[in-house]
Structure formats: C-alpha cells, structure tokens
Amino acid sequence: MKSIQTKFILLIFGCVLLSAAVIGGAGILSAGRVIDEDSGRIMNLTCDDRAQEIDALLLRIEQSVNTLAEYSAGQITDLTRFHDDASYVDTVTDQIRAVALNAANNTEGALAVYVRFSPDLAPSTAGLFWSRTDRSGSFTELKPTDISRYSAEDVEHVGWYYQPIENGKPLWMMPYQNKNIGVQMISYVIPLYRDGVAIGVVGMDIDFEVIEHIVKDIRIYDTGYAFLVDDDARILSHKSAPHGSLMADLEQGLQPTADQMVASASDNGLLSYTWRGNDKRMALSTLHNGMRLGITAPVSEIDAAMNALIFQNVISFALIALLSIVLTVLVTRRIIQPLKDLDRAAKRIADGDLSIKLESRTKDEVGTLTESFRQTVEHLRRYLEYINGLAYxxxxxxxxxxxxxxxxxxxxxxxxxxxxxxxxxxxxxxxxxxxxxxxxxxxxxxxxxxxxxxxxxxxxxxxxxxxxxxxxxxxxxxxxxxxxxxxxxxxxxxxxxxxxxxxxxxxxxxxxxxxxxxxxxxxxxxxxxxxxxxxxxxxxxxxxxxxxxxxx
Structure with missing residues (x-):
C-alpha cells in the first residue's frame, strides 16, 4: 500500500514529467527548426561570402586581361596591312610587349601572359609569350608555340587558342598541370576581334594555388572545410580527394549527391550526403568562372547546438524534477507528519500506551484533528489513572x-x-x-x-x-x-x-x-x-x- 506522501510525490513528478515533455518537446522541435534554418543560413552565407572573395580575385584577373586585350586590339589600326605586312605585325607586337609584361607583373598569381595572332592573318608564331620558370622567378619572354603544327581538335596543346575563338567570347579554362614547372594553373583567355574578324587571343595563366589558398583557409564549425568542383562535379581542389576525380566515383552512395550538384540550378539550401561513414551537409556557390565552391561539415557538429539544447533540457528537467520532489517531500511532510503521528499514536493507544505526547503543528484541519485527539488521549489517560488508582x-x-x-x-x-x-x-x-x-x-x-x-x-x-x-x-x-x-x-x-x-x-x-x-x-x-x-x-x-x- 502506497503512503499518502508517495502518492503526492508521484502526482507532482507525473505533472512535472508531463509538463517537461510538452514544453520541452515543443521547445526542442522549435529550436531544432530554428537551428536547422540557422545552420543552413550560416553555411550558405559563409559559402557565398568566400565565393565573393574568390570572384573578386577572378575579376581582378579578368580586368588585367581585358585591359591588355583592349590595348592589343587598339594597336591594329589597319587589318589589311596586318595581313600582308610582317613588319607591321612585329611593330604591333613590340608595342604590346611592355604592356603585357606590366599586366602580368601586376596580376596576383600570374605565371604567364600571351598575345597570339591568328595564323590565317600572320605567321603561325606571331605574338608574344612571357612566362615564369618557377613561382618565385621573374618573367622571361619565350618563343611562342607554332599553332600550325597542331590541329584545332588538339585541345591539350592548342585548346587555349581555338576554344575562345570558337566560343566567340572570353573563356575561363579549367585547372590543368603545367608539367614544365610542375604547377597547377588556370587560364583566362579573350578572343581578339577587329572589324568582326578574329585576329587572335589574349590570355593569362594563373597559379591555381592562389585560389586553393583561399579555399583551404575556409573553416566552419570544428572540422568543416571547403572544396572546389567543376560543373560536372569533378574535383578541382579537395583536402583529401584526388584532383580530377569525379565525385560520384569517390565513394559508393555519392552518385545522387553528385547528380544534385550538377542539376542544381540554385545554390540555396543544403545537400545531405554520407562521406566515409559520416553524415554531412554541404552548401554550394557557383563562382564567376563556372566552378562550384562547396562548404561541408559533419551533421554532428551542425546539430551540436541542438544536441546541447536537448542535453540542457534533460539536465534542467532532472533538476526541476529533483527540486519538485524535494519541495513536495518538504511540503507533504508538514501535511503528512501530523497524520503519521496520529497513526502511531493510535497504534500505541491500541497497545495500551497512553504516555504519548501530541503537538498541534498546524492551524488547519489536521491541526484541529491532532488537538482533538490529544484532548481525547488526555481524558482517557486521566480516566485510566483514576481507574488504576482504584484498582492498585x-x-x-x-x-x-x-x-x-x-x-x-x-x-x-x-x-x-x-x-x-x-x-x-x-x-x-x-x-x-x-x-x-x-x-x-x-x-x-x-x-x-x-x-x-x-x-x-x-x-x-x-x-x-x-x-x-x-x-x-x-x-x-x-x-x-x-x-x-x-x-x-x-x-x-x-x-x-x-x-x-x-x-x-x-x-x-x-x-x-x-x-x-x-x-x-x-x-x-x-x-x-x-x-x-x-x-x-x-x-x-x-x-x-x-x-x-x-x-x-
């Protein structure tokens, strides 16, 4: 049989448990939704912010090449003479040389700069080519590549020339390895036109490391990092995945994520996926040159705030429950103790012991009952003393x-x-x-x-x-x-x-x-x-x- 105090404690604990479940559950659901929204906003804002930093670098490179392209096209004042007079071509090249070198020297990460004229209008080696022999070296003018030795389909050797011409607009070429100096590079090339006629290209090779440095410097949460892919979800820069590998081929189960990355028309929201056994989420942002900047972090770190909130709620509930039980025990003890005293007193009286002493501790109904019981015992004790006096x-x-x-x-x-x-x-x-x-x-x-x-x-x-x-x-x-x-x-x-x-x-x-x-x-x-x-x-x-x- 449960005591009245136990019933009170169970009642209070049940009410606290129910209240905590309703209020805490609603709070956790609401907080979880807010935290999910915040985490998505934080990751997307971070991704967009760092993408803008990379875009600013790309735009500065583009501006340098655009300036050089405008200057180069402006030096060709007579297209007919340019086609027929080799000395005129040399004169134009000489006029461009210093400007090209200056543009390269003042462009962050520049490894090479070139101005090449169309082999249909000038000799196949016409133009200029300045390049560094290593990252820290100075620019040296080298003999331009003989374009006529390669077909237009030979992308590896002359794609830098024919692709911009075919596109009819400036082109960012995806990163590639320069085997001569062992450096990963990315190129920006602009086709040159005069009176609607393609007369050549102006381009600049950029050390891809300047972009990778920004990417590698991106951190989010505890272990989150950034990476670069192209529009086919091919790895361009990653802390552990090899360059050039398709994301879908890296690990079984990544194909749906890679498809989402390719098909995604917007960069809002987060993509969920599993990488090496860890559940992760990813934010994407498209760069100015068509590359995709991704920022990824483990779900455990993203949800750490919610997990901490759940833990705090559990601790708070435990403390509230403990405090409620303590207060209930203290309060019910004041209510129940007089009843327990009366119960013990009744048992002792039933055993013939009238030496008990009862005190009215409260002024409520229990106190009134205790006082009445005490007076009854006192009267009974006096009566028994009188009877015992007669008997003994x-x-x-x-x-x-x-x-x-x-x-x-x-x-x-x-x-x-x-x-x-x-x-x-x-x-x-x-x-x-x-x-x-x-x-x-x-x-x-x-x-x-x-x-x-x-x-x-x-x-x-x-x-x-x-x-x-x-x-x-x-x-x-x-x-x-x-x-x-x-x-x-x-x-x-x-x-x-x-x-x-x-x-x-x-x-x-x-x-x-x-x-x-x-x-x-x-x-x-x-x-x-x-x-x-x-x-x-x-x-x-x-x-x-x-x-x-x-x-x-």
Whole structure:
C-alpha cells in the first residue's frame, strides 16, 4: 500500500514529467527548426561570402586581361596591312610587349601572359609569350608555340587558342598541370576581334594555388572545410580527394549527391550526403568562372547546438524534477507528519500506551484533528489513572495494594530471568493489631494501620510500599535505598520510638520487620527472597514478644 506522501510525490513528478515533455518537446522541435534554418543560413552565407572573395580575385584577373586585350586590339589600326605586312605585325607586337609584361607583373598569381595572332592573318608564331620558370622567378619572354603544327581538335596543346575563338567570347579554362614547372594553373583567355574578324587571343595563366589558398583557409564549425568542383562535379581542389576525380566515383552512395550538384540550378539550401561513414551537409556557390565552391561539415557538429539544447533540457528537467520532489517531500511532510503521528499514536493507544505526547503543528484541519485527539488521549489517560488508582491503591492507607504488588513481583521475576537485578525486600507486620481491634474496636485498628503505613513511607521515601494484608506491608528496595538498607531499618526504629513518644496514640506502633537481599547464587525467583525476608520478620516478631514478656 502506497503512503499518502508517495502518492503526492508521484502526482507532482507525473505533472512535472508531463509538463517537461510538452514544453520541452515543443521547445526542442522549435529550436531544432530554428537551428536547422540557422545552420543552413550560416553555411550558405559563409559559402557565398568566400565565393565573393574568390570572384573578386577572378575579376581582378579578368580586368588585367581585358585591359591588355583592349590595348592589343587598339594597336591594329589597319587589318589589311596586318595581313600582308610582317613588319607591321612585329611593330604591333613590340608595342604590346611592355604592356603585357606590366599586366602580368601586376596580376596576383600570374605565371604567364600571351598575345597570339591568328595564323590565317600572320605567321603561325606571331605574338608574344612571357612566362615564369618557377613561382618565385621573374618573367622571361619565350618563343611562342607554332599553332600550325597542331590541329584545332588538339585541345591539350592548342585548346587555349581555338576554344575562345570558337566560343566567340572570353573563356575561363579549367585547372590543368603545367608539367614544365610542375604547377597547377588556370587560364583566362579573350578572343581578339577587329572589324568582326578574329585576329587572335589574349590570355593569362594563373597559379591555381592562389585560389586553393583561399579555399583551404575556409573553416566552419570544428572540422568543416571547403572544396572546389567543376560543373560536372569533378574535383578541382579537395583536402583529401584526388584532383580530377569525379565525385560520384569517390565513394559508393555519392552518385545522387553528385547528380544534385550538377542539376542544381540554385545554390540555396543544403545537400545531405554520407562521406566515409559520416553524415554531412554541404552548401554550394557557383563562382564567376563556372566552378562550384562547396562548404561541408559533419551533421554532428551542425546539430551540436541542438544536441546541447536537448542535453540542457534533460539536465534542467532532472533538476526541476529533483527540486519538485524535494519541495513536495518538504511540503507533504508538514501535511503528512501530523497524520503519521496520529497513526502511531493510535497504534500505541491500541497497545495500551497512553504516555504519548501530541503537538498541534498546524492551524488547519489536521491541526484541529491532532488537538482533538490529544484532548481525547488526555481524558482517557486521566480516566485510566483514576481507574488504576482504584484498582492498585489500598482504600484505607492509599498505599499500593496486593494487585500492584503482584505486578511488581512479575516485573522482578522477568528481570531475574533476563539478567542480574539488584533489589531487596523488607517485610513488615503490625504487632498486636488483633488485640487493638478486640479491645478498642476496628476504628482504632484502622488508625494503627494508617499510622504504621505513614511511618514506613516516611522512612522508605524512595521505594514503593505495598499493603499486602491486613497488618502486613512489603517494601521493595532498589538503588540507593538498597545501598542504605541498614541505616533505613535503624531510622525505622527511631521513627517508631519518636512517633510513640510524641503522639497520643490509643495504641503504640510496633512493627516486626525482616530484610532479605536478592542473591543470584541461592534465589531463583522473587518468592525465594520474600520467603527469607518473611522468615526474618517472624524471628523479629518473636524477639519483640519475648522482650515485651520479659519486661512484664
């Protein structure tokens, strides 16, 4: 059976649990939605921001090449002469040379710059080509490639020339490896036109590392990073994936993600995928040159804030639940404790114990009930004391009677059985009570009994005195009265003499007494001690009679 306090605690805990589930669940769902939106916004904004940084670099490169292209086209004032006069071509080239070198020197990451004229209008090596032999070296003018040696379909060798011409507009070429200097490069090429006729191209090779440096410097969350792919989801720059590999081929299960990257018309939202066993999300942004900048991070890090929120909610719920239980225990204890006290009191009363004390701790209905119960117990205790007084008191002397004496004997017998009690027994008997009754009447006899009882009680102040017969008294000595038993017996004799001398009694008081002390070696129960005391009393009675006879 559950106690009332347990029911209160279960009720409060259930309410707290339900409230936490409803409020916390709604809060977590709402926070999860906000966190998802924030994470998507953060990743997309970061991706767009860094894409703009790369685009700014690309635009600066484009501006340098555009300026050089406009200047180069402006130097060809006579297209017919350019076609027929080789010296005119050389003059134009000389005019462009310094401008081209200056453009290359002032463009971040530039590794080479070239101005090439159409082999249909000028010699196949016409133009200029400045290149660095290494990243830190200075520009050196090299002999231009002989375009006529390669077909227009040979993209590897002359794609830089024919592709812009065929497109009819500026072209960013995807990164490729320059095997001469062992550098990854990316090129921007502009076709040159004069009077609607294609007269050549102007281009610049850029160290792809300047772009990769920006990409590698991008960090998001704890381990998030950035990468570059082309519009076919081919890896251009990645912290671990090899250059040129298709994303779909890197790991089984990436094909749908690669298809999404290729088909995505916009860069909003996040793509979810799994990479090397880790669930991840990716933001994409299309660069000015057609490359795609991706920023990726593990879902565990993106959702860390939500996980932390869930953990905080769990901790908060645990603390609130604990606090609620503590408060419930404290509050219900004030309510339940008086009821528990009443319950214990009722059980003790049922067992016959009326010594309980009840205090009204509250001023509510429980306090009123406690006070009523306390008054009832007090009235019952007084009534039982009155009844016990009638049952255990001698009606004549007011001393303890034979019934009370029997209870005391039972108690001492129990102590003898369970331990080694220390007590003594004094048996007293009124001498010549029958003669007083016969001579002066029972009223005088009763007065003699009363006077004798008073004398005994005055001497044995700390021990119970029992009237066990008409003229017989028993005193049970314990503690200091037991220790002082001899002195007390002497005091008894002196007290009797004093009372007989001072009081005008119809009959003098004469008490025969006998003393015995419990000895565990010879006494097996109380009656054995009493018997020795009673025998001593009779010997004393005989001695008193003999003394009285000798005086007569």
């Amino acid at each position: 008191r001698d009606g004549l002397t007011g001393l303890k009677n034979k019934m009370a004496y029997n209870d005391a004997v039972e108690r001492l017998n129990e102590e003898i059985r369970s331990g080694k009690p220390a007590f003594g027994v004094v048996v007293l008997d009124i001498n010549d009570l029958k003669d007083v009754n016969d001579t002066h009447g029972h009223d005088f006899g009763d007065m003699l009994i009363i006077d004798s009882g008073k004398i005994i009680c005055d001497v044995f102040k700390h021990s119970p005195v029992y009237r066990v017969g008409g003229d017989e008294f028993v005193v049970i000595l314990e503690q200091r009265d037991l220790t002082s038993r001899c002195e007390l017996l002497n005091d008894l004799e002196r007290k009797i003499e004093q009372v007989n001398a001072d009081a005008q009694l119809a009959s003098p008081v004469s008490l025969a007494r006998g003393l015995a002390v419990y000895d565990e070696t010879i006494d097996c129960d109380f009656n054995a001690v009493f018997k020795r005391a009673d025998e001593a009393m009779y010997r004393n009675k005989a001695a008193i009679k003999a003394f009285s006879a000798s005086e007569e």
